Amino acid sequence: MTTNERNTATLLHLSALTQYLFPLANYIIPTVIWSSKKENSTFIDQTGRRVMNFQLSILVYMFLLGIVGVFLVLGALINHGGEFTIDSDEIHIGNFMAQEWTAWFVTGIVSFVLLGILKFAEFVLIIYGAVKASNGLLYSYPLSIPFFKVDSIKEDEKMESSDETNLENHHQS
Template identity: 45%
Template sequence: MVTTADKTGATLMQISAFSQYIFPFGNLIFPTIIWSLKRKESEFINENGKRIINFQLSLLLYFMILLIVSVPIILYNIFNGIDVMLLDDGHWVEEQFTVGRITGIAIAAIVSIILLAALKVIEFFLILYAAVKNSNGEVYKFPLTIKFIK
C-alpha cells in the first residue's frame, strides 16, 4: 500500500530534478539526497529514486557523448576558413574569413545540436509525467535509461 506521504515524497523527488535550472547538477544532487534519506522508509520511494537517478545519469552520458562529437566539429567548421597574418606594426589581420561550406561534418554538428535541444525538452516533459504518475501512486519507467543503480 502506497501512502500519501510516499506519493508526496516520490513526486517531490521527481520535481527536484528541475533544480538543474538553478544549480548545476541539481538534477542529480537533489533527487539523490531525497532518495538517500527516504529509501529505507518506503519501497515506493526507493524504486522511483533509483529510476530518476538512473534516468539523469543516462541523460548526462548522452549529453557528454553529443558534446564530445559536436563541439570539435563546430570549432573546426568555424576556424576552417580563417587565415591570420601578423602585420609589421604588430596587429593581427584576419583574411578570407568565411563561415565555411555546408558539408557532411557541418550537418553532423547541426544534428548534434538539435539532438541536445530535443533531449532537454523531452527530459522536461518526462519529469513532469513521472511526477504525475508518482502522485497517483504509480511507478514510472523512464525510456532510454541505463540501469546504473539496480
C-alpha cells in the same frame, strides 16, 4: 500506499528540475531525498533509482552530443573553412559550400539540435513521471541506463502498501 509515499516520490521526480536553479542540483537533491527515505518504502526506493538512472543517463547523452557537436563544428571551421569573420550584422564563413567539410559542420549542428530536443524531452518526462508518482504508479524513464538496479516491476503498476512484508522482500533481493 500512503499519501506521504506518493508525495515523496512525486517530489523525487520534480527535484530533478532544480537543475534550472542551481548547477548539479538535479543530482544532489534527488540523491538526498532518496537516501533519506529509501529504507521506509519500496516505492520511494524504486522511484529514486529510476530518477537517478535517468538523470545520469541524460548527463552521458548530453556530454556525448556536446563533445561531438563542438569537435565537428570547430574542426570544420578551423581545418577547412579558413576564414570565419563576424561583421556588424553578418557572419562570413570562407568557402562555406566546400563539400568536404559541410557535412561535418551540419552533423555538428544537428548534434546541438538533438541536445536541445533531449533537454526539452527531459523536462516533459520529469513532469510525466511526477504525475505518475502522484497517482501511486512507478514510471520507468525511456533510454535510461541502469546505473542503479531497479526491480522488474512493470511500468504503471501500482505498488502495494509498504508494509513490513514488502520491505522484507525488497531487502532480500
